[in-house]
Amino acid sequence: MTISTTTSNLFQPIKLGNIVLKHRVAMAPLTRFRADDAHVPTDLAKTYYEQRASDGGLIITEATFISELAGHYPNVPGIYTADQIEGWKKITKAVHDKGGHIFMQLWFLGRADAIPSVSASAIPIPAEEGKEPKVPRALETSELPGIVDMYRQAAVNAVEAGFDGVEIHGANGYLLDQFLQSNTNHRTDEYGGSAENRSRLVLEVIDAVSSAIGQERTSIRFSPYSHFQDMHDANPHETWSTVTQAIQDRFPKLAYLHFVEARVNGNVDRNDVANSETLEPFHNIWKGVFLRAGGFTLESAVTAANQHENDVLVFGRMFISNPDLPLRLKNGWELTNYNRNTFYNNKSADGYIDYPFYETAKM
Numbered sequence: 603m604t605i606s607t608t609t610s611n612l613f614q615p616i617k618l619g620n621i622v623l624k625h626r627v628a629m630a631p632l633t634r635f636r637a638d639d640a641h642v643p644t645d646l647a648k649t650y651y652e653q654r655a656s657d658g659g660l661i662i663t664e665a666t667f668i669s670e671l672a673g674h675y676p677n678v679p680g681i682y683t684a685d686q687i688e689g690w691k692k693i694t695k696a697v698h699d700k701g702g703h704i705f706m707q708l709w710f711l712g713r714a715d716a717i718p719s720v721s722a723s724a725i726p727i728p729a730e731e732g733k734e735p736k737v738p739r740a741l742e743t744s745e746l747p748g749i750v751d752m753y754r755q756a757a758v759n760a761v762e763a764g765f766d767g768v769e770i771h772g773a774n775g776y777l778l779d780q781f782l783q784s785n786t787n788h789r790t791d792e793y794g795g796s797a798e799n800r801s802r803l804v805l806e807v808i809d810a811v812s813s814a815i816g817q818e819r820t821s822i823r824f825s826p827y828s829h830f831q832d833m834h835d836a837n838p839h840e841t842w843s844t845v846t847q848a849i850q851d852r853f854p855k856l857a858y859l860h861f862v863e864a865r866v867n868g869n870v871d872r873n874d875v876a877n878s879e880t881l882e883p884f885h886n887i888w889k890g891v892f893l894r895a896g897g898f899t900l901e902s903a904v905t906a907a908n909q910h911e912n913d914v915l916v917f918g919r920m921f922i923s924n925p926d927l928p929l930r931l932k933n934g935w936e937l938t939n940y941n942r943n944t945f946y947n948n949k950s951a952d953g954y955i956d957y958p959f960y961e962t963a964k965m
């Protein structure tokens with residue numbers, strides 16, 4: 603089948619917050635563990651993002667620690683020291699010099715951390731056989747304003763580093779998702795119980811961030827159907843309809859809402875998706891720009907973009923192995939397959955900045 607990209611919405615402009623995208627093929631947040639030991643992004647990261655920038659395109663960075671307390675994974679970048687801000691400045695400049703746009707994804711791990719951490723409740727991710735689970739400490743109600751303030755400060759730092767905006771990581775089983783979902787939030791204060799209460803911390807973070815840097819520079823990501831990190835909400839339609847409606851009512855000018863499709867669990871495909879696991883209930887509530895991620899191909903992205911005129915389609919794994927992905931999709935050029943072994947495992951350029959551009963490969 604030949605797909606016409608010239609008439610597809612996928613290659614039509616769309617306004618997102620204060621910026622105008624020239625096409626709707628966005629790069630997903632992708633953790634790559636290539637920062638230095640002080641969580642500073644290196645010149646390799648500059649090359650990586652510069653390669654993937656396109657004129658009028660949108661990049662969302664890998665998840666980035668908002669404070670020293672937000673996570674203890676090695677070689678994940680942060681946005682809480684002066685050196686980290688300087689490191690990111692080189693990256694935002696390189697992307698902007700190519701006409702691209704870049705949002706930073708803000709991360710607090712919670713119970714998924716490498717060392718026992720904090721969460722909504724003292725409920726661990728089940729451990730592998732023979733290992734002890736890392737039981738998190740339930741955050742005190744009085745500690746939550748401090749957490750909210752970390753997101754605000756990180757957003758201010760991101761703007762100082764030249765980012766066009768931030769994406770709050772509310773997906774994939776990390777701290778904010780642990781507050782949202784019923785299986786990880788058994789709190790008895792006003793942050794637990796009803797969907798409205800479980801949404802409270804997310805809404806406070808959005809409020810603090812958007813008050814500091816503007817709604818137009820603020821966004822959030824959710825993954826209602828993902829079971830990655832042992833997440834299982836009892837009623838996803840209710841939970842994410844509640845939080846989406848609250849965002850629509852209180853923060854209608856957010857740059858975008860970003861949802862992960864049910865067919866992906868974190869970074870792998872899922873084959874047992876039920877018909878009810880659709881993003882439509884949330885899409886129907888949110889009137890602004892809607893980002894969708896998860897298993898998109900050129901065919902499915904063209905279809906989705908043509909069905910919904912406010913959608914931007916987000917590609918993860920294919921952007922790792924195709925630095926010029928928007929151009930390849932537009933021209934129907936062959937895609938390079940990714941190598942999962944080099945997604946995360948080292949600080950070298952292997953599998954990071956060495957995937958070929960189509961036109962160079964053909965020479």
Ligand SMILES: Cc1cc2nc3c(=O)[nH]c(=O)nc-3n(C[C@H](O)[C@H](O)[C@H](O)COP(=O)(O)O)c2cc1C
Nearest residue numbers: 630631632633665866869895896897917918919945
């Ligand atoms: C190597 C890798 C790292 C990822 N890191 C993040 C991340 O930092 N933050 C996030 O929200 N999702 C992360 N994801 C999920 C992707 O953003 C995306 O939702 C997922 O890969 C599905 O899209 P795809 O089918 O186009 O790859 C990661 C996925 C992969 C493969």
